[in-house]
Amino acid sequence: MPDQVAVLDAHGAIAAANHAWRAQFAGAAAGGYGGLDYMTICGQTMAAAGDAEAAYAGIQSVLAGCAPGFQMEYAMAGSPQRWFSMAVTPLAYGCQGLVVAHSEITERRQAEADLRVAAIAFESPEGMLVTNADGVIMRVNQAFCAITGYAPDEVVGRCPSMLSSGRHDAAFYKDMWATIGSKGAWEGEIWNRRKNGEVYPERLSIAAVADGADRVTHYVASLSDITVSKAANDEIKSLAFFDPLTRLPNRRLLLDRLRQALAASAANGRYGALMFIDLDNFKTLNDTLGHNIGDLLLQQAAGRLHGSLRQGDTVARLGGDEFVVLVEGMSGHVREAAAQTETLAGKILAALNEPYQLGIHECRSTPSIGATLFHDGRPGTPEDVLKQADIAMYQAKQSGRNGMRFFDQGMQDSLSARARLEGEMRLALERGQFELYFQPQVDQHGCPTGAEALLRWIRPDGQSVPPSSFIPLAEETGLIVPLGRWVLEQACSRLHAWQSDAATSGLVLAINVSARQFQQPGFCGEVHEMVKRHGCNPACLKIELTEGMLLENIEETISSMRALKEIGVRFSLDDFGTGYSSLQYLKRLPLDQLKIDKSFVHDLATDSNDQAIVLTIIAMARSLKLDVIAEGVETEAQRALLERLGCHRYQGYLFGRPMTAPAFQAQLTRKAA
Structure with missing residues (x-):
């Protein structure tokens, strides 16, 4: 019989045990097992004190007749770690006592751990590495090898610190691991060193993998070489990718970011939104009060737009009184993404409707906003997205200005129906239509x-x-x-x-x-x-x-x-x-x-x-x-x-x-x- 089986009397003392049990627990029962309290064995052999307490509670519950049986899984003390299941059943035919059976489940637990690791999309286009709980590298993917220059057998069994560039001090890594410990993950940019000695910038994400008892078993890291994007940022600055008046991104930078946003949306399944914003009657103000006052209005409007957005969103000036807002990482469901866009547009409308102090002049200006959503590679190009938002903006102007319209009429109808249902629900509560x-x-x-x-x-x-x-x-x-x-x-x-x-x-x-x-x-x-x-x-x-x-x-x-x-x-x-x-x-x-x-x-x-x-x-x-x-x-x-x-x-x-x-x-x- 492969299971380790012991029979306990009514007091929890060991009355009998099979050969497998005696072999397994020989160290804990070196003086003989007869009459030995079973919980003494559990306390000596279970790795976690909480497991021993749970075993005690379960066995006592069965002995007291409060439960028909008890099962649990636990790790045995010692190295390498081994896992066992325990099943407790009362003796039959009215006999006082119970039978405790242990079965080794180490292979199953390891298989489950492997599945959890595999579930984090190991073979990603990004570089991936997996360590055990002690930070020793267990596995890397091909993208990791391509980025770092190391072959798998050169890194497995070593620590990720072998990639360190020396550009980050101990406090940086201390904060990183503190974040992983408290939140279960960390993401940021880091400098690492390839096998050939070249130092390069890297986007790194680290996530902790826990078992069913919330114990960390592995760490999974994904990394991407951002050398090209770093160089692109330098190019952007040198080529004046920003509007000189408002210091906002200009059309060229907006289209570049929109192109990246389209690719990201197609990859992650989340919606993005583009809002085309035009200041109503700006030409009249510019002509009557002068270009200097008009420039002040544009600068203040740019600041209000920037203040209305989340970190990571983009507001750009295309020219004249035209602004564009790019929002990424929204919901994966079209109605929720539309509602999120409408909420943000309402915030922008409120901000731009506040009076402006332009020198000695206090002025008011309202915006017309056109919005469109993009998802799963549609629309196909940044120009198409921008065109849709532009058309929607003119629909907003034709509808009376100082408002927002979606390019997709079906979406607009859906939001209108949602607003109508909300109003009806408020009335229903007042009029007693609920039951x-x-x-x-x-x-x-x-x-x-x-x-x-x-x-x-x-x-x-x-x-x-x-x-x-x-x-x-x-x-x-x-x-x-x-x-x-x-x-x-x-x-x-x-x-x-x-x-x-x-x-x-x-x-x-x-x-x-x-x-x-x-x-x-x-x-x-x-x-x-x-x-x-x-x-x-x-x-x-x-x-x-x-x-x-x-x-x-x-x-x-x-x-x-x-x-x-x-x-x-x-x-x-x-x-x-x-x-x-x-x-x-x-x-x-x-x-x-x-x-x-x-x-x-x-x-x-x-x-x-x-x-x-x-x-x-x-x-x-x-x-x-x-x-x-x-x-x-x-x-x-x-x-x-x-x-x-x-x-x-x-x-x-x-x-x-x-x-x-x-x-x-x-x-x-x-x-x-």
Whole structure:
């Protein structure tokens, strides 16, 4: 038998062990294993103290009958590092004690590490190198060899410091590694030395690769030779690539940057935007007050444009009163990129509408802005992009000046529809067009335990607006805060009504709370006040939070959750498994429940991967002593499999679609009958 197996008695002492176990743990049990406390072995052989503590907790839980079993993976102390899995199961037929089996999984862990490394697009056109956690080079790609002149066998096993040019002091590298340690990555320009001794400028990015326990296992660096671009910058300065009046890039430099932006957009899949800006009635001001005053206006307008942009964006002067703004690295989705462009244009409009002090003259000037997006190599040339923005600018002038228009009419229509929907949503909130629907949550016997409150927008004509249309917009515009407040108010009112009926008094009502609403300074007090005012039992109110909230203001989130837990409010982590859940934070959160996302439930009956994920979530919930519920349960086969896996609470169409409060009450009545 290749596994190392030991039998423990009811006190955790070793009663028996097979040959493989005795060989593996001979050093830790040199005096004989009989009667030896098993946790002594774990403490001596596990590399991390936290692993030994987790093993102790798991074994004690099984011995106490609190868990049907326990599994974990750990690194064994010593070098080279070896990994093992531990599986703990109780003895059968009522015998006191348990069986502990260890299996070596070093090869699998190494394979997983290799996959993580490979996932960072190793064979990139840029130079790439991978080191282990100690900074020893393990692998380089062909581009690295072409840039540095070194062959792979000349660098593997050595440290990247062999490339050092000597131009950077120790403080530079100390700051670099401090940034990598705190943020997980560093990017910048650096001087390095090729094999032939030539020193060259390099664009370098370094990222740390961590395992599932957030331990750094590798570092991946990408580098590109920027000698040519450095030389180009020198050429730009010498050839006067800047407008002498405003010191902004001129047309030639703009077209060069736009050409690079088009190539970058095609490579990274992100949209870019070009805005053509013309100052309205500039000629009149120039003719009446003189060219000197006109030049002052152009200089001040240039400063305001520059101040409105992000670092890395470009504002250029083409000549006369024409300016161009180039924005890169926007969203990869056209509607979001259009919205980002519209937001920036609004900021520019506001800045250029402020009065100008031009000598003794106070003047006002307005801009007309034409915008166009580029993406995936279209439009094909910088001239085409510039032409589209120019046409859009004239559309803005024809529409009354002092505004912005997109070249693409379909995009303009989309933004107009978005603005119209936002206005309608504000009116809908004022006019009471929103309604709460309720989807049942049940136990393994199909008995209702509560419901999730879901927001619905019903227009006066009876048409329903899909939540997927208005919820994201509410998040973007901030309307989610008053909407969420309304939902909370209605939920407390509904709980009060349920409490007056014996059939519903014990039901728990779950509501979704956005990160923006939860992080409002007075949110906890608001919940407390509503619960008290409606006289509802706070233990029947369950707030569902998303995994994304764990990444933002974690300490404030924990503090707010604890404050609400003190008055009895429950918490469920929604869509669990689809986001980034740091286990370090997860165990600190005062949660009551994990909610298995419907994406794992949909193919559960046929997909072994989904089954493994669900089983892992259930095991994690048990280890954290949390309840678990699955959403999106549509078939009996899904429900039955969930029950076999250990999940006993469900939500989905199998038990009822979202319905109005009267319909929900009627369903409860039928069930009771």
